[in-house]
Amino acid sequence: MNQIPFGPQSTATEVIAGVDLTGRRAIVTGAAGGLGRETARALASAGAEVTLAARRLEAANTVAREIAAETDNPLVHGAQLDLADPASITRFAENWSGPLHILVNNAGIMATPEQHTPEGREMQFATNHLGHFALAVRLHHALAAAGDARVVVVSSVGHVNGPVRFDDPDFTTEPYEPWLAYAQSKTANVLFAVEAGQRWAADGIAVNALNPGRIWGTNLGRHIETPPTSFDPTGKTGVTEKSIEQGAATSVLLAASPLVEGITGTYFEDCQVAEPYVPGVRRGVADYAVDPDNARRLWDLSVELTGVGA
Numbered sequence: 001m002n003q004i005p006f007g008p009q010s011t012a013t014e015v016i017a018g019v020d021l022t023g024r025r026a027i028v029t030g031a032a033g034g035l036g037r038e039t040a041r042a043l044a045s046a047g048a049e050v051t052l053a054a055r056r057l058e059a060a061n062t063v064a065r066e067i068a069a070e071t072d073n074p075l076v077h078g079a080q081l082d083l084a085d086p087a088s089i090t091r092f093a094e095n096w097s098g099p100l101h102i103l104v105n106n107a108g109i110m111a112t113p114e115q116h117t118p119e120g121r122e123m124q125f126a127t128n129h130l131g132h133f134a135l136a137v138r139l140h141h142a143l144a145a146a147g148d149a150r151v152v153v154v155s156s157v158g159h160v161n162g163p164v165r166f167d168d169p170d171f172t173t174e175p176y177e178p179w180l181a182y183a184q185s186k187t188a189n190v191l192f193a194v195e196a197g198q199r200w201a202a203d204g205i206a207v208n209a210l211n212p213g214r215i216w217g218t219n220l221g222r223h224i225e226t227p228p229t230s231f232d233p234t235g236k237t238g239v240t241e242k243s244i245e246q247g248a249a250t251s252v253l254l255a256a257s258p259l260v261e262g263i264t265g266t267y268f269e270d271c272q273v274a275e276p277y278v279p280g281v282r283r284g285v286a287d288y289a290v291d292p293d294n295a296r297r298l299w300d301l302s303v304e305l306t307g308v309g310a
Contacts (some may be wrong), residue, residue, distance in 0.1 A: 002259045006271035008213065012042040012248040015271065019256050021048035025100055025146075026255065027139075028052060029081060029132070030107025032059040035154065035212055038248035039104055040076070041067045043256060048102065049075035053092065055082045083107055083131025084117050086306065093138035100142035102255045104152045105132040105189070114176040121305065122170040124178075128185035133192055133302045137309040144203040151196065152254045153209040155189035155267065155289075156182075160277050163288040164188050164298055169305075187289045188298055190267050195295035197265025206262070208254045211269035215247035 006015055026043050030036040031052035044050045044067050052067075054060035060078030068076040079095075082088040108128045115123035121130060136143075136151055143149040161183035168174060171181065193209035200207060250271050254260055267274045267285040277284035288294055303309045 002261075004253070004257075004259050004271055006249060006253065008242065008270040009246055010249045010271055011243075011245040012038050012252040013045075013245065015249045015252045016042045016046050016256060019046045019258070021046040021102075021256055023047075024102060025049045025098070026051070026102035026104065027096075027100060028104040028106055029083065029135070030054060032056065032063050034244060035215065035248045035251065036104070036106040037063055037067070038244050039106060039251045039255070041070060042248065042252045043102065044068070044071040044073045044076050046256060047073065048256075050077070052076065052078050053081035053107075054078070055080070081107075081135075083127045083135070084121075084123060086119070086134065089131060089134045089138065093135065096139060096142055098142065099146040099149075100139055101146045101149050102152070103136060103139060103143065103149070104154070104251055104255055105136065106152075106154045106251065107132075108154065108185075110156075110158075111178040111182050113178070114171070116170065119305075120170060120172075122176075122181055124181045124185045125169050125188065128182075129188035129192065130302060130306055132189070134306045134308040136192075136196065137306075140200070140203075140205075143200070143205045147204050149203075149205045150255055151193075151200075151205060151207040152251055153189045153193050153207065154251060155193075155209045155211055156186040157211045157214075157269070157282050158183050159186035159190055159211075159289050160282070160284070160286045162187065163286075164191065164294065164301075166297060166301060169301070187286070188302075190285065190289040191291075191295040191298045192302075193267065194265045194290055194292060195299045198292070198295075199299075201264060206260075206264040208260070208264060209267045210250045210254060211267070211274065212247040212250060213242040213270070215242050215244055 032054035057080040
């Protein structure tokens with residue numbers, strides 16, 4: 001792997017500098033604001049054709065017009081996608097035509113009150129993992145057609161709070177706990193990258209996951225209390241706190257930079273391959289989140305729960 005000259009304070013603009021994405025097509029989920037918007041903006045600034053997928057089509061179209069004007073790139077579009085609705089995912093995938101070079105699974109919810117989809121799935125697991133799993137699998141043919149596609153999965157340091165609850169992912173036998181549900185979904189994001197990276201390597205598809213850092217000022221934290229005032233820009237003592245522009249940097253690196261060419265099934269943070277998690281320090285990747293047996297087991301469970309990829 002090439003040495004990566006970026007770190008916790010690097011921005012998406014710095015990472016994308018000098019990269020030419022002309023002729024490449026990208027989808028960014030949750031792109032109507034926050035990290036998704038900044039990721040989409042960076043990709044568009046390098047010449048990519050970018051589809052902004054969001055639950056509210058009006059919001060996606062509005063942001064698409066803004067990014068097109070900001071980047072002088074007319075190839076920016078909005079599209080409706082509800083990751084908690086299997087029918088919406090099917091429609092989105094069926095409406096996609098031609099190769100797909102970049103898929104950024106960015107959308108997510110965090111620490112929500114207990115909710116379940118009509119199919120009975122716990123909402124954080126359904127939105128953060130199962131919806132993105134179904135989307136990526138349904139778009140596999142388009143990714144394979146690109147020949148050198150990349151899938152980027154936005155996870156979180158929150159994954160270190162717990163593994164996937166294989167015997168009770170929907171909290172049907174034990175009381176619901178918002179942060180354990182969030183941790184499960186974010187661990188699932190990493191495990192998906194591990195297994196998809198292995199399964200899809202022969203198709204030229206690289207799949208990697210990342211921790212963007214703690215970013216305040218996005219809609220993700222609407223269900224939690226006011227953020228703490230402590231600030232650690234280096235991340236040495238805990239999770240790195242960042243601006244939106246800094247938070248999107250690792251996503252953009254994995255989506256577009258030649259510096260990570262050939263890397264797959266890996267978890268990044270601060271634009272670098274993450275170190276193993278050390279208890280007590282809010283950094284690194286937990287062993288259970290990169291365990292290949294867990295990754296295969298989650299893939300099988302995801303197929304069972306979504307009916308996609310069987």
